Amino acid sequence: xxxxxxxxxxxxxxxxxxxxxxxxxxxxxxxxxxxxxxxxxxxxxxxxxxxxxxxxxxxxxxxxxxxxxxxxxxxxxxxxxxxxxxxxxxxxxxxxxxxxxxxxxxxxxxxxxxxxxxxxxxxxxxxxxxxxxxxxxxxxxxxxxxxxxxxxxxxxxxxxxxxxxxxxxxxxxxxxxxxxxxxxxxxxxx
Amino acid sequence: xxxxxxxxxxxxxxxxxxxxxxxxxxxxxxxxxxxxxxxxxxxxxxxxxxxxxxxxxxxxxxxxxxxxxxxxxxxxxxxxxxxxxxxxxxxxxxxxxxxxxxxxxxxxxxxxxxxxxxxxxxxxxxxxxxxxxxxxxxxxxxxxxxxxxxxxxxxxxxxxxxxxxxxxxxxxxxxxxxxxxxxxxxxxxxxxxxxxxxxxxxxxxxxxxxxxxxxxxxxxxxxxxxxxxxxxxxxxxxxxxxxxxxxxxxxxxxxxxxxxxxxxxxxxxxxxxxxxxxxxxxxxxxxxxxxxxxxxxxxxxxxxxxxxxxxxxxxxxxxxxxxxxxxxxxxxxxxxxxxxxxxxxxxxxxxxxxxxxxxxxxxxxxxxxxxxxxxx
Numbered sequence: 001x002x003x004x005x006x007x008x009x010x011x012x013x014x015x016x017x018x019x020x021x022x023x024x025x026x027x028x029x030x031x032x033x034x035x036x037x038x039x040x041x042x043x044x045x046x047x048x049x050x051x052x053x054x055x056x057x058x059x060x061x062x063x064x065x066x067x068x069x070x071x072x073x074x075x076x077x078x079x080x081x082x083x084x085x086x087x088x089x090x091x092x093x094x095x096x097x098x099x100x101x102x103x104x105x106x107x108x109x110x111x112x113x114x115x116x117x118x119x120x121x122x123x124x125x126x127x128x129x130x131x132x133x134x135x136x137x138x139x140x141x142x143x144x145x146x147x148x149x150x151x152x153x154x155x156x157x158x159x160x161x162x163x164x165x166x167x168x169x170x171x172x173x174x175x176x177x178x179x180x181x182x183x184x185x186x187x188x189x190x
Numbered sequence: 191x192x193x194x195x196x197x198x199x200x201x202x203x204x205x206x207x208x209x210x211x212x213x214x215x216x217x218x219x220x221x222x223x224x225x226x227x228x229x230x231x232x233x234x235x236x237x238x239x240x241x242x243x244x245x246x247x248x249x250x251x252x253x254x255x256x257x258x259x260x261x262x263x264x265x266x267x268x269x270x271x272x273x274x275x276x277x278x279x280x281x282x283x284x285x286x287x288x289x290x291x292x293x294x295x296x297x298x299x300x301x302x303x304x305x306x307x308x309x310x311x312x313x314x315x316x317x318x319x320x321x322x323x324x325x326x327x328x329x330x331x332x333x334x335x336x337x338x339x340x341x342x343x344x345x346x347x348x349x350x351x352x353x354x355x356x357x358x359x360x361x362x363x364x365x366x367x368x369x370x371x372x373x374x375x376x377x378x379x380x381x382x383x384x385x386x387x388x389x390x391x392x393x394x395x396x397x398x399x400x401x402x403x404x405x406x407x408x409x410x411x412x413x414x415x416x417x418x419x420x421x422x423x424x425x426x427x428x429x430x431x432x433x434x435x436x437x438x439x440x441x442x443x444x445x446x447x448x449x450x451x452x453x454x455x456x457x458x459x460x461x462x463x464x465x466x467x468x469x470x471x472x473x474x475x476x477x478x479x480x481x482x483x484x485x486x487x488x489x490x491x492x493x494x495x496x497x498x499x500x501x502x503x504x505x506x507x508x509x510x511x512x513x514x515x516x517x518x519x520x521x522x523x524x525x526x527x528x529x530x531x532x533x534x535x536x537x538x539x540x541x542x543x544x545x546x547x548x549x550x551x552x553x554x555x556x557x558x559x560x561x562x563x564x565x566x
Contacts, residue, residue, distance in 0.1 A: 022366050023198050032198065034366040038224075038309070059331075060468055061361045061461040062552040 001054040002141070003064040007081035008073030011043040013123070013130030017071070018049035020134045024143055024151040025053040033058045043125060046077065048084075053141075069093065071137055073112075073129065078102060093140055095129055099178045110136040110175040119167035128164075135168030136175035145172055192373040194436070199369040201362035204332040205271065205297050205355075206231035207369070208339035210241045211377045212295075215266035215384075218246040218257035222276040223309050224359035225299040229271060251276040255283035255294075262292035263398060265389030267343065270294070273359060274301035274315045281319065284352075288323030288414060290399055293346035293353075293384070295339060300460065301359040302547040310548020311358035313460065313512040317488070317521045319354065323414050325421050326489040328459040329357040332367040334440040334486075340381055341428040347384050348424050349417055356488075358461040360548065372436040380435050418490050425487055443492035444499060445484045448474065452481025452501050456560055457526060458509040459485055462545055466509070468553035473560060480560065485522075493529035505538045507563045509556065511545040519543060540566050 004021065008014040018034035025032025036049035050064040065085045072081045072094045082092060082102055092102045095112040112132040121128035131152075138148040152168055153161045199207065205228045209217065217236070219229035235241040244261075248254045254270050262268045272280060277298050287294050298316050302308040316326060327342060329335045335357050342353040357363065390398060402410065422443060429442035447467045449455065454473065456466045463484040473480035483499060483506075485492055500506065510520020517524060523541035530537050540563045545551040 019198070019366050026196070026198055026368055031368055032366075034198075035361065036364065038360055038364055040309075058367065059464040060553065061330075061358075061365065061465050063550050065550070065552050065554070 001052055001058065001060070002069070003067040004051040004069040004071065005064040005067040006049040006051065006071045006073065007077050007084065008047055010045045010047050011125040012073045013128060014047050014049045014073060017130040017134055018051050020151055020155065021051045021137060023155065024138060024147055027151045027154070028143055028147045030055050031058050035061065035063065037063055046080065071133065073133065075100065091140065093137055095133055101178045107178045108136065108140050108175050109178050110171050112136065112171060115167050115170050119163060119170070121163065121167055131164045132167045132171035135171035139172045139175050145169070148172060194370045194372045196368050196370050198366050199332060200227065200364055200366050201332040201335050201357055202227035202299070202364065203231050204336040204369050205339060206235065207371055208336045209269045210235050211371065211374065212267065212340055212343050212381055214241070214243050214269045216244045216246065216261035216268045218248050218254045218261070218270050220248050220251050220254045220276065222251070222273045224301060224363045225271045225273040225276070225297065227363065228297060228299070251279040252283055255280040255287065258294045259283060259287050259290060259292055262287070262294050263290065263390045265386045267384040268294045269296070271297040271299065273299045274303050277315045277319060278303060281322065284319060284322040284324060287352040289410070291350035293350055295342045295346055295353050295355065297339070298354050298356045299359045299363045300356055308547040309359070311361055311511070312546045312548070316354060316356045317512050320489060323351070323418065324489065325351055325353040325418065327353065327355050327486060328488050329355060329362070330461055330464040330484060332362060332365065332369055333438065335362065336369060336371070337432060337438055337440055340377060341432055344381050344428045345421060345424045349421055351417060351421065356460065361461040370438065376435050380432055422490055422492060441484065441486045443485070443487040443495045445486050446499060447482040449481035449483055449499060450501065451479055453479040453504060454560060454564065455500060455504045455506045456480065456482045456509060457506050457522065459488060459522065460511070462509065462511060462551045462556070465551055465553050466556055469557040469560065472553060472557040478561065491525050491529060496526070496529060497533050500534060500537055503536045505540060505564065507560045508539060508541040509559070510541060510543045513543060
């Protein structure tokens, strides 16, 4: 069973991102689960969501305390997200405009904001960065591009789907693994 | 024959789809977190014509259950849903439904109760309704919620007793999982249209639930008590026939995992009992012969099935997500001890309360708790 946690801010679309990933698991012939943590939501407050994928029935119903993957929707949350829990060899996927590495964790970076802006994915709060992040996470999880695209088209048939598809595809193909850049977990800076 | 459809649904939406599949006639509804998503989905289905039912928006839960009672007495198949303080506000009318022998089915999406306010799950709300004369299921997955609502209608209408289908707020109600919806013809075969023996009908006026003298009142109450106990074989039959038709099985009165040779048995309900399967695997890896017994039916409490299922000399670790105020520990432990007394003196029962107000119950935490309880 693969476990993944999304750390973001309220309004960034982490619930939809979790739903898309769970739906992609089903589209990929596996079982999927999206379990967002619903608190007393406020825009801008830190939020999290759990995602699980497994070839067999998923019985877990807790938040992912020790996930294999952590998706960080904002650079500002890196330290908080990682210190909340990740396996020793867990992978981190970060939305950032530049390369960021997190200690010894394999780290991937994607500029979801720039991709969303270029694709014209404007939301009431800014940008739909969850769409490119979905593409990027699928790539890191080795979910076939076709499965990723079908998941988007299932959810948004029509022109919205096409718009989202372009952004997700771009992220799928530009997310890159980062060399160790020496992020210091203890002090939370480079 | 059409194949079953698998889609990704939240637990709340799974409940709404079951309401649609059951071809419910009347749905009175009042919103309360985390149940609201069920009523929103059902209202939408009624609005867009997917479900041919009357949706009655009311001004509170007491009225929601009053409307459910009236519609059921008029012969309709009735569903409603609530949570926490909404359920408590219904308390008086819950007795009206059971005493009136009305087969209403209600989802209670478990949430801790006020005060202080909490939005998240524990089981104080449903277990506080123990003595209302309702049958109570507790479900541990989205699929089980769907399956159980259909089984609940069948049992309720066979025996004229209302049924409460409980599941955890957020960890089930807002959790997106694959859901298999069997073809409608299979569901129709399992759950035929509701044909009450009696109904309120303006064309044939009659009185209902009038004042009774003790010689009439007492037999009514005795009958209710006897019939609730008689629900156990019907619950088993419903689970078995549902399996024969759809191929799906969640257990009948109880559900077990790695129980046969277990020396340490985890005993819990709802979503924590699903997670406990993973705790059992962890404990097994550590060399502890662990197993799980999950009562799917909380009321009537499946005493005989529990007594027969527990391995010899087992230590039973009851993990209660509620308080039994006035006693140490929780309600499930007290129920279990009462049925084991004098019947299974080889069994040791230990108990801890956890997960109150939605505190996250992880597989590792519960495995650690169970290991620690071995030394209690």
